[in-house]
Structure formats: C-alpha cells, structure tokens
Amino acid sequence: MAEHKANDQAVLVIGGGIAGIQTSLDLAETGITVHLVEREPTIGGHMAMFDKTFPTLDCSACILTPKMTTVGSHPNINLMTYSEVENIQGGPGAYEVTVRRKAAFVDHDKCTGCGLCMEKCPYRTLSEFDQGLAKRKAIYMPFPQAVPNKPVIDAKRCAWFKPPKKPGGKRRCGVCVKVCEPGAIDFEQKARTEKYKVSAVVVTTGFQAMDPSLIPQLGYGKYPEVYSALEFERLNNAAGPTGGAVQTKDGRSPKSVAILHCTGSRDENYHRYCSRVCCMYALKYAHLIKEKVEGCQVFNFYIDMRCFGKGYEEFYKRLQHEGVKFIRGKAAQVWSGEHFKHLVAPDMLPEELSDEQLVVIAEDTLMGDMVRVPVDMVVLTPAFESRADSGDVAQLLGLARNEDGFFIEKSEKFSPVSTGNNGIFIAGGCSGPKDIPDTVAQGSAAASKVLSFLESAEAKSA
Amino acid sequence: MEVVTPFIEVADAIEEVGGTDLNLCYQCATCTGSCPWGYVDPLNIRKLIHLAQLGLEGYEGEDLWKCTTCRTCEVRCPRGVNILDLVRSIRMMIGETGLIPQTLRGALGSVKSDGNPWNGKRQDRNKWAQDLGFEPFDKDKHEYLLFACCMPSYDPRSRKLVEATAKILKAAGIKAGVLGNKESCCGESVRKIGDEELFGSLVESNGNIFKENGVTKILALSPHCYHTFKNEYPEFDVSIQVTHMSQLLAELLRDDRLKLTKPIETTVTYHDPCYLGRHNNIFDEPRDVLKALPGIEFVEMHRIRESSLCCGGGGGRMWMETEFGKRFSDLRIPEAQSVGAKVLATSCPYCINMLEDSRLNLNKEDEIVIRDLTELVAEALG
Numbered sequence: 155m156a157e158h159k160a161n162d163q164a165v166l167v168i169g170g171g172i173a174g175i176q177t178s179l180d181l182a183e184t185g186i187t188v189h190l191v192e193r194e195p196t197i198g199g200h201m202a203m204f205d206k207t208f209p210t211l212d213c214s215a216c217i218l219t220p221k222m223t224t225v226g227s228h229p230n231i232n233l234m235t236y237s238e239v240e241n242i243q244g245g246p247g248a249y250e251v252t253v254r255r256k257a258a259f260v261d262h263d264k265c266t267g268c269g270l271c272m273e274k275c276p277y278r279t280l281s282e283f284d285q286g287l288a289k290r291k292a293i294y295m296p297f298p299q300a301v302p303n304k305p306v307i308d309a310k311r312c313a314w315f316k317p318p319k320k321p322g323g324k325r326r327c328g329v330c331v332k333v334c335e336p337g338a339i340d341f342e343q344k345a346r347t348e349k350y351k352v353s354a355v356v357v358t359t360g361f362q363a364m365d366p367s368l369i370p371q372l373g374y375g376k377y378p379e380v381y382s383a384l385e386f387e388r389l390n391n392a393a394g395p396t397g398g399a400v401q402t403k404d405g406r407s408p409k410s411v412a413i414l415h416c417t418g419s420r421d422e423n424y425h426r427y428c429s430r431v432c433c434m435y436a437l438k439y440a441h442l443i444k445e446k447v448e449g450c451q452v453f454n455f456y457i458d459m460r461c462f463g464k465g466y467e468e469f470y471k472r473l474q475h476e477g478v479k480f481i482r483g484k485a486a487q488v489w490s491g492e493h494f495k496h497l498v499a500p501d502m503l504p505e506e507l508s509d510e511q512l513v514v515i516a517e518d519t520l521m522g523d524m525v526r527v528p529v530d531m532v533v534l535t536p537a538f539e540s541r542a543d544s545g546d547v548a549q550l551l552g553l554a555r556n557e558d559g560f561f562i563e564k565s566e567k568f569s570p571v572s573t574g575n576n577g578i579f580i581a582g583g584c585s586g587p588k589d590i591p592d593t594v595a596q597g598s599a600a601a602s603k604v605l606s607f608l609e610s611a612e613a614k615s616a
Numbered sequence: 617m618e619v620v621t622p623f624i625e626v627a628d629a630i631e632e633v634g635g636t637d638l639n640l641c642y643q644c645a646t647c648t649g650s651c652p653w654g655y656v657d658p659l660n661i662r663k664l665i666h667l668a669q670l671g672l673e674g675y676e677g678e679d680l681w682k683c684t685t686c687r688t689c690e691v692r693c694p695r696g697v698n699i700l701d702l703v704r705s706i707r708m709m710i711g712e713t714g715l716i717p718q719t720l721r722g723a724l725g726s727v728k729s730d731g732n733p734w735n736g737k738r739q740d741r742n743k744w745a746q747d748l749g750f751e752p753f754d755k756d757k758h759e760y761l762l763f764a765c766c767m768p769s770y771d772p773r774s775r776k777l778v779e780a781t782a783k784i785l786k787a788a789g790i791k792a793g794v795l796g797n798k799e800s801c802c803g804e805s806v807r808k809i810g811d812e813e814l815f816g817s818l819v820e821s822n823g824n825i826f827k828e829n830g831v832t833k834i835l836a837l838s839p840h841c842y843h844t845f846k847n848e849y850p851e852f853d854v855s856i857q858v859t860h861m862s863q864l865l866a867e868l869l870r871d872d873r874l875k876l877t878k879p880i881e882t883t884v885t886y887h888d889p890c891y892l893g894r895h896n897n898i899f900d901e902p903r904d905v906l907k908a909l910p911g912i913e914f915v916e917m918h919r920i921r922e923s924s925l926c927c928g929g930g931g932g933r934m935w936m937e938t939e940f941g942k943r944f945s946d947l948r949i950p951e952a953q954s955v956g957a958k959v960l961a962t963s964c965p966y967c968i969n970m971l972e973d974s975r976l977n978l979n980k981e982d983e984i985v986i987r988d989l990t991e992l993v994a995e996a997l998g
Binding site: 370371416420421422423457483484485486487489493496497498499502515516517519522523524 | 642643644645646648649650654655656657658660662663692693694695696918919922923925941942946947950951954
C-alpha cells in the first residue's frame, strides 16, 4: 500500500453504499487514507440496483458507477470488499481495527476480470442482486459494473466444495481453473484478518427493506404478480432480468398496475415511522411504467402524498399530468381473480376481473366508497428498516440505537452525523430513512466532521 | 352538500365512556377496506370514526349496528386504534338516548328477565344438563364448571355440541359440573350492543354464583363466553381461570387421553371463530385437533387465522335480520367448497348456527356439512 501514503492519518468507513462512497471520496481527496470495508463482493449498495433516481430521472448507474470506479482506483482508498469489521479497540483518535477478509477463492491480484470463468461456470443460483428474479453463477460478480470488477466464488453453490462422489475420488468440477489464464482461482484461499490503525470511524451501513410477506393480506409471496419495490427496480432496470421490459412473469405487458404506498410504514403493527422515500419512488415507478408500457393504467393507493424535497411536488404534478390515477385510501387487501370469485357476493364481483388478474381493495376516502381495481401487477413499497444486524454493529462500536433499531445521532438537529463517541460518525440510512440527496449530504457532512475532528486537540493528543 | 359544525362535546363524551383512541385515527381506511361487510354491502367504519372525532351525527343509522365486532379492522389498524371500544362507546351513547334497534331491545329484555337473549324461560336453562346426566357443580367433586353458553339450552342444533362434550369428558375422565338455572348469560354480546349497565349486573350475579360455589376453573364451549370471562370479567374483579373446549381437546389429544378409533374419511376445513382467533389468538389448537382425527384430509380456505371471515353473528347481529345473500356465512360455504371441503368445521355455537342457516338457504345440504370440533372428536371416539 505504499502508493496510498499521503498523510499519516487514516479513517475507517464501514459500508460501501452511496453514503460510504461519498464520505470516502471526500476524505481521500484531502489526502487522508481511507480504509473502506464492504461486506458484499462489490460497493454500490442499494443505489446500484436502481434504474432511475427521483425526481430528475437521472440514470442511477450513470451517476453512481463513475464514483464507484474512482473509489476502486483512488490511491488514498484501501477498498476491502467481501470483508467485515471484526473488532475495534482504542478510543477517539487512536483505534485499532481488525478486518476479516472473507475467502473469495480468487486471487484478485492475479485476476484480470476477463469474465471467462463466470461464462463457463455450470452452476447457477438465484441472484441476490436481482432479488431472485434472475440467476447468477457460482463464481460471480453481483452485476457487470461491480467494483472491484473481479469475481468471488460462492462456496455454498460451487461443486468443487462438495465432497467427491466416491471417497478419494475426483472433485466434481474445476472448469474455472481450466479457463483462467492467469491462474487466479485459488480453492485453498482462507479467510484472513488484517489490522489497521485509524483515527476516526464513519458508519454508513445503510438499511434493509421490510419483508412484505409479513402482511399476508397483500398477497406478496402468494401471487407472482405482487412485487416488492426492489424487485420492481430490477424488473425495470435495463441491465435487469427482462432487459428493462416491465412485464409479467409470463411475459405479458400489463394493462394496469397498482402501486400500494405505506407497506409496513406508518403502521404500529410493523414500523410506526414514515419511510420518507416511498411516495417519491412510487411516483417514479408510475412515470416509468407510463413511459414504457403504452396505454397502461397506473393507480397509486396512498394515505398522504409526502413530496417535500426540492423538485418533488413538481414531480407529483408532472405525474398527474401524465394521467396517473391517485386513490386516497390505503389498499387493504389484494386477491387473485381466481380466488376472489369464491369470496364475494356475486353482485360485488368486478365485471372485468379475469382469473389471472389481481384485485386491489380499498376505500377511496375522498368519495367515501369502496373501490375494487382489477390490475395485472401490484407493486408494494416495503418499509425502510434498520438492518437485522444493526444491534451487533451497535455493540461492536458502542453506538446507541432508537427503538426502531436506527443509530442515534448526537443531536438530530445540530449534530446529525455525530454520535456519543467523539471519534465515530454516522451517515445515511443507518440512522433513519433517507433518500439519495439526503444520504449524500450526510456522507459529505460526515467527511467534514471527521476532518474537524482530526484537527482537534483530542485527536492530536491520542 | 351538507354544512356541519363540529360538536366536540359529543366527541369528548365518546372518549369519556371508553373510546379513548378516538383521535388517533388518521383516516387511512384500512378498516373499511378490511371489513367483511365489504364483500356484501360495505360499511364505512372509517367515516363513522371521523364523524365521531368531530362529534357529528350520522352514525345513528343502520351502520352503527352493522359492526359484528369481528376485529379484522382492529388487528390491521396501522394506528393501533381500539376500534371496537369506539363502536361500543358510540353504541353506549346512542343506547342512552333509547335508539337501540327493536330486535336488540328484545334480546336485552330477555337477558334482563330470564338471563338469556333467546326469550327462553330461566327454568329451562338446565334441561340439557339433566338429560345428559350432568351434576350440579360441586367444588370437591368437579374440576371444571362447564359453562355451555345460553344456546344449547334453547337451540336444538347447539344441543348436539353439549351431547358431544358429555361423551368426550366421560371418555377422558374429566369431571365437570353445571350451575344450571342459577347462572346467567355471560353478557359478551350485551356489552358489545352497548348496554354496559346490564353487562355489569350480569358480571355481578355470575361472579357471586361462581364465588358461592367455589368455582376456580371454567370450561367454556363458546369463544364469546371464553373471551368475556378471560378478558372482561377481570375488569370487575371477577378473575377465574377459563379454558375453551378447543384448548382442552388439543391438550387431551396431545397427552393421549382420548383414543380416536373411528376413521372419518372426508375432507375438512376450519372456520376460525372471531372470538377464538382474532380476539384471543387461538389459531393452532383447533387445527391440531382436526389434524389428529383419523382418516381426515385437512385443507385451508383463503380467509384464515387473522384474516378469517366472520360468520356475521357477533356484536348483536345474532338478533338482527340480515337479508339472505348478505350474510357473511352465505359466502363461507362456497369458499369452503372451492377448496374441496366436505366438512366445514368450527368451534363456536354462533358460527355453527349462522353456517347451518346459510347451508340450508343455499340448498347445500347434500354437498357440505357443518360440524363443531366436539362433534367430530365424539364421532372419532366411535
């Protein structure tokens, strides 16, 4: 890492989503060494899954991938993907961090990223990045623009790691070894730990989307045409499983789509808070569907439209102009036509409901009447929630969490990226629901707070 | 369009008598969209709550009395509003002005004079118990007080439930006695209708009888009795351990205390009674019982557990007329048939009654039968 040397101070950034990317780049540009740790095989986080961003409809990959590439090649950034922080000791200004580097079974110093191994690997599994809507190989990169642009081997799926059929017999595969010219495949690779001294830590571990099957009446997991938001992001993505075509699983163009707001948000049974991003991405979806599928009707079922950011209300108006229908009332139930015909009085059955369709049931509170809308596809907007392991992270770093599991700021208003520990900072979705602009703003804020801290007497005397 | 002025004193009064969550509602309408009336003749529960928030009139009509207190809305309410307390409180206020529907007044009058809502004579309450050889409860001889609900005393179909119960208790060697004509209706529906005063007097008289006789454990056949003894009587300092028959059956089968020898070769589905399921989270025991029956193929319907469809008999609806075709039970029969069931099982005398009625009206006598868990277990005993 000789070329990384610029300044003798170093900072640890945990999490390589857009918050961690922003913080790392801002810090690295000042000459500080950044150790960026990411659990997945690539940086990019949730933003890498998106096709467009609201309200400007910028291509997400077009604005994100250059930043990712810069992180990957920056002389002051030591990027450690497929890695986790295992331990941290010391205090503000002088921490010693232990990072566990998981075994990728590919020597990334030798690998040229040619991709031949992934092409030839005969073993497939569902792609996590594509939300299970497409398959990936056992040796894989989550997506083609991954940084680093080098694969890892999923030992659970790779046949090499399964015992031979007969004791002492031959291993079942090894195709990747044969096709790899530089000889980068290394089945003997072991996980290893590395230690780093840093003066400050920035936590940018992000969020997860709630599992919508926890709300059984919405039909997720039961009906194939009920999608979670992230599934829809992939479905709609030009690099996704359908090449960006919005279509049903059996390949039909939907004639109508319902987007259901507040799936598990503003709801005491799941998450009491507003997830802040769903109204806007629901509008984005409505626009994209209208743009891609000619003549498709889009219905938004909402409680309140919360379009509070710069250009957001204008985007809402634009969508109204595009003919998207808004029904003020939370969708209470989703049934398939096939089931619904057995459940309801015959005179209450919508005339044009086929067995294959879904019917969304709500009260339109502005009319005070029940509505039943037959659609071909339903998109849910699952709550933005704290990561399942945020408790472990809190314990590792000594952070406090609120009752929803999000990390607590030193002061929500005046120190939004500081914590109770002077050397540890937080940014982005790990401290509560945020959209991309707010997350990036916090990423930069955290970088500048780190710089102030590094100049403080506390850091210098540590 | 009407012009209205909020009348906040009325809203305050609703809160005062028990509708404490009135102002928490944010009008998302999950309640209206979830209400089983939506399948037949929608009830706008969301609007009813909003009118109450502003203390406005409009809820005196039929709508207020349509609620069966099935609790689907409350389970799903994103704000955690105790919607049934609101309904009850509004009914209570209306009740004070004497605007309770005629048929409900009849049922309440019968409870007042004879201790049951069925216009039956008090002295007839104990007939079934005498016929089946149940002895008066004696705390030294009996483990349980068998509280069979008012229905078996006055309704021939419900009589079969106590006959089956007698057979099961005997087979398992469980000792249960009865309090006969001394006990009164548990009052569960009375309270939901909004007659808090009458409910209070029932709690008092039943509480005294339980105390005088040294009752420590009640075995309830109806989920409605079970619910009120378990969750509402303690508000009045009457706390007695209560078991629902489905729980006892599951326990007896788990402990191998019943020998089920006769196979019942048929396809069975289960209808969750609201007061057993949504009100008390008893979803698994009845299913465990059915799955333990020899020869049975168990299938689930679409509306199950927390999303179960109400039979339509709760909240006072047992005593109100609902047009044929608009009873929820009219929808349950075809739903059960759509999943291939030949037997629609449940565990509540109200549900049995409503479902039998619909089966008859729909001319489905040859296609499907309605059975209580007790009847199926008794049959399998051989």
